[in-house]
Amino acid sequence: MMGNGLTLRLETVTPLHIGNGDILSPYSDYIFDDETGMVYIIDPHKVEKALYEMENNEEVIDEFVQRISAKKYTSDVYTLKHFFKEYGLDYKQLARSVVQTNADVKNEEIQECIKSSARPFIPGSSIKGAVRTSLLFIHRQEDGFSLDDVPKNIKQSNGEDLFGEFEKDLLKHLHISDSTMLKPDEIMIVKTLRFDFKKKTGTIPVTKEAIPENTQLTFRLQCKAKRNYHSLDKRFSYLYSEEGENGERKILNMVNSFYKQLIEKEWNLLKELKIPELSLVTDLYEKLLKSAQQFEKEQNGAVMRLGSGKTFYDNTIAGLFSPQDLKKIRNKTNLGSYLPFPRTRSVIQNGQVYESVLGWVYIMI
Known part of the structure; x- marks a missing residue:
C-alpha cells in the first residue's frame, strides 16, 4: 500500500x-502588570496610530523616540507604562497580545519564540x-x-x-x-x-x-x-x-x-x-x-x-x-x-x- x-x-x-532571535524590551515592547501577572505585548502600529491622533503629536512622538533610543530616563524611572500614563493612553488597548506569567519580569528582556x-x-x-x-x-x-x-x-x-x-x-x-x-x-x-x-x-x-x-x-x-x-x-x-x-x-x-x-x-x-x-x-x-x-x-x-x-x-x-x-x-x-x-x-x-x-x-x- x-x-x-x-x-x-x-x-x-x-x-x-x-x-x-528577537528580544522584547521593557522600554519599547511590553508592559508587565504586577497586580494581575499579565504581560501586555505592545503593537507598534497601534502605538503609532494613537500618537499621531494626539493634538501635540510631533512633540509626543519625539519624546517617545527619545526615551526609547536615548534612554533619557533610567530603568527605575522610565517604563512604557509611565509614558502611556503620562499622556493618557491605555496600554491595554495598545497590546497585540496578552500573556499570563508567574515570573517577575518587570524590567527584563524577554526572548521571543x-x-x-x-x-x-x-x-x-x-x-x-x-x-x-x-x-x-x-x-x-x-x-x-x-x-x-x-x-x-x-x-x-x-x-x-x-x-x-x-x-x-x-x-x-x-x-x-x-x-x-x-x-x-x-x-x-x-x-x-x-x-x-x-x-x-x-x-x-x-x-x-x-x-x-x-x-x-x-x-x-x-x-x-x-x-x-x-x-x-x-x-x-x-x-x-x-x-x-x-x-x-x-x-x-x-x-x-x-x-x-x-x-x-x-x-x-x-x-x-x-x-x-x-x-x-x-x-x-x-x-x-x-x-x-x-x-x-x-x-x-x-x-x-x-x-x-x-x-x-x-x-x-x-x-x-x-x-x-x-x-x-x-x-x-x-x-x-x-x-x-x-x-x-x-x-x-x-x-x-x-x-x-x-x-x-x-x-x-
Whole structure:
C-alpha cells in the first residue's frame, strides 16, 4: 500500500521555547502588570496610530523616540507604562497580545519564540533535527559504535557517513511539516536559569516566551522514497513510502528508544545527586520515563525533546558510551574532566522553586 504518512498529535509536557532571535524590551515592547501577572505585548502600529491622533503629536512622538533610543530616563524611572500614563493612553488597548506569567519580569528582556504572523508554532526543521539525532543514535547503537569511531569533535558527528552528504542525504526522503499554529496569546513567559550541580545554585536568569505545557498541536510525518527510483540499504527501508504507515511508526519507535535511554540516564543521575531543590525535576523525569516505557509497550508514540534547554546528550550520540569511555572521549575532544557532565541544566524557576525544564513533548499517533 502506498504510504500517505501520518498526522501526529504533539502535546507539550513542559513549556517549549524555540527562539526567533528577537528580544522584547521593557522600554519599547511590553508592559508587565504586577497586580494581575499579565504581560501586555505592545503593537507598534497601534502605538503609532494613537500618537499621531494626539493634538501635540510631533512633540509626543519625539519624546517617545527619545526615551526609547536615548534612554533619557533610567530603568527605575522610565517604563512604557509611565509614558502611556503620562499622556493618557491605555496600554491595554495598545497590546497585540496578552500573556499570563508567574515570573517577575518587570524590567527584563524577554526572548521571543518563533511565530508566523504573530502565531506561535513548531518548525518541522526542529522536529526533524531531533528525529535525525535519534535515528543516528539507534543506528550507531546497532552497529556497535566504539571509541575508535569517534571523530575529533563529537559535536560534529551528524551522521554524514551513515546518511550521506548534502543532496545525497537519505533523510531528504523524510518529510516533516511545521506544526499547526496557535493563537497569539497561547503562550506563556517563563524564567529560566542554568542550575550548577556542583555549586547547587543557579546562574543569571533568562526570561523566555514559551508554548505552555499541555498544549496540543499536529504535524505531518511522511516517508517519501520510491522503490522504483531509490535504492536504499535495508537498514533504511523505513524511508520507503510503499511501507505504508510502518515506516513512520518505526521512526517513532526509534525516536522513543533514544529518548527513553536519555531520560533514564538523567533520572538516575538526579536520584544519585539528591539535590532537594530539584525534587520536582526528578519527579518529572520519573513521569517521562514511565511515558516512554508505555509508548514502547503500545508502539503508538514517542517522547521527544525540542528547542531551548537541551543538554549535550540530547544533541549528540554521547549517550552511547559508558562513563569510563565518555571520559576518554572528553579527554580526546577537549571537553574537560569535571563531573557530573554536563555540569549544568536549564531549569524553569517559579519564585524560589525550580519546578520544571524546557522542551519535553509527547508525539502520539
